[in-house]
Amino acid sequence: MSDQMKLIFFDVKARGEVTRLLFKLAGKDFIDCRLTMEEWAEFKPSTPKGQLPLLEVDGKVICESFAIARYVARELNLYGSSNWEAAVVDMIVESCSGLFEQGVRAYYAKTEDEKAEVTKKTAEVLQSTEKLAVQLKKGKFILGDEASLADTALYSIIEILQELLKDLKMDEYPTISELIKNYTEIPAVADWLKTRPDNK
Numbered sequence: 001m002s003d004q005m006k007l008i009f010f011d012v013k014a015r016g017e018v019t020r021l022l023f024k025l026a027g028k029d030f031i032d033c034r035l036t037m038e039e040w041a042e043f044k045p046s047t048p049k050g051q052l053p054l055l056e057v058d059g060k061v062i063c064e065s066f067a068i069a070r071y072v073a074r075e076l077n078l079y080g081s082s083n084w085e086a087a088v089v090d091m092i093v094e095s096c097s098g099l100f101e102q103g104v105r106a107y108y109a110k111t112e113d114e115k116a117e118v119t120k121k122t123a124e125v126l127q128s129t130e131k132l133a134v135q136l137k138k139g140k141f142i143l144g145d146e147a148s149l150a151d152t153a154l155y156s157i158i159e160i161l162q163e164l165l166k167d168l169k170m171d172e173y174p175t176i177s178e179l180i181k182n183y184t185e186i187p188a189v190a191d192w193l194k195t196r197p198d199n200k
C-alpha cells in the first residue's frame with residue numbers, strides 16, 4: 001500500500017467525507033487536499049472525468065466517490081473479512097448510494113414543495129434501508145463488533161441528509177439511528193467530528 005494516499009476534493013463533506021472518515025476510523029494518515037474553486041478551474045481539465053473527488057495513490061488516480069471509498073476500505077480492512085461480509089457491506093453501500101441521489105435532489109430543491117417531495121422520497125428509501133439494516137446487523141455495527149465501510153457510508157449520508165432536510169424524522173428508523181450513534185461514539189470518529197474543518 002502507498003504510504004500516504006491523497007484525497008482531492010472541495011472544502012465540503014458531500015462526496016468526500018465518507019473516505020475521510022474511513023482514514024480516521026482506521027487511524028491511517030492521508031493527505032486531505034481541499035481545493036478552492038480557483039484551484040479547481042485550473043486542475044479540472046487534467047482530471048479523468050472533470051469531477052471530484054479523486055484519490056491519488058502510487059502515482060495513479062481513482063475517480064468516482066464510491067470506487068474511492070471501496071478501494072480505501074479494502075486497503076484499510078474495513079470491508080469485512082469474507083466475500084459474504086463484503087456483500088453485506090455492498091448491500092448497505094448501494095442503499096447509501098440511493099440515499100445520496102436524494103441528497104443531491106435535496107441540495108438543488110429550491111421551493112418548499114420540492115423539498116417536501118424529496119423528504120417523502122428520502123423517507124421511502126430510508127424505510128427500505130432500515131428494513132435491510134434490521135436483517136443484516138450483527139451487533140453494535142453492521143458486521144458485529146467492528147465498524148466497517150457500511151457504517152461509515154450510513155453515517156456520512158445521514159449526516160448530510162439531516163443537514164439538508166430539516167423535516168426528516170430519524171426516530172422512525174431506530175436501527176439506523178442506533179448504528180449511527182454507535183459510530184459517532186468510536187473515539188477516533190468522535191475526535192474527527194470535533195476537530196474537522198467546519199464545512200457544509
Ligand SMILES: N[C@@H](CCC(=O)N[C@@H](CS)C(=O)NCC(=O)O)C(=O)O
Binds near residue numbers: 014044066
Ligand atoms: N459520480 C461522481 C459524481 C462526482 C461529482 O458530481 N462531483 C462534483 C462535486 S460533488 C464536482 O466535481 N463538481 C465540480 C464540477 O463538475 O466542475 C462521484 O460520485 O464521484
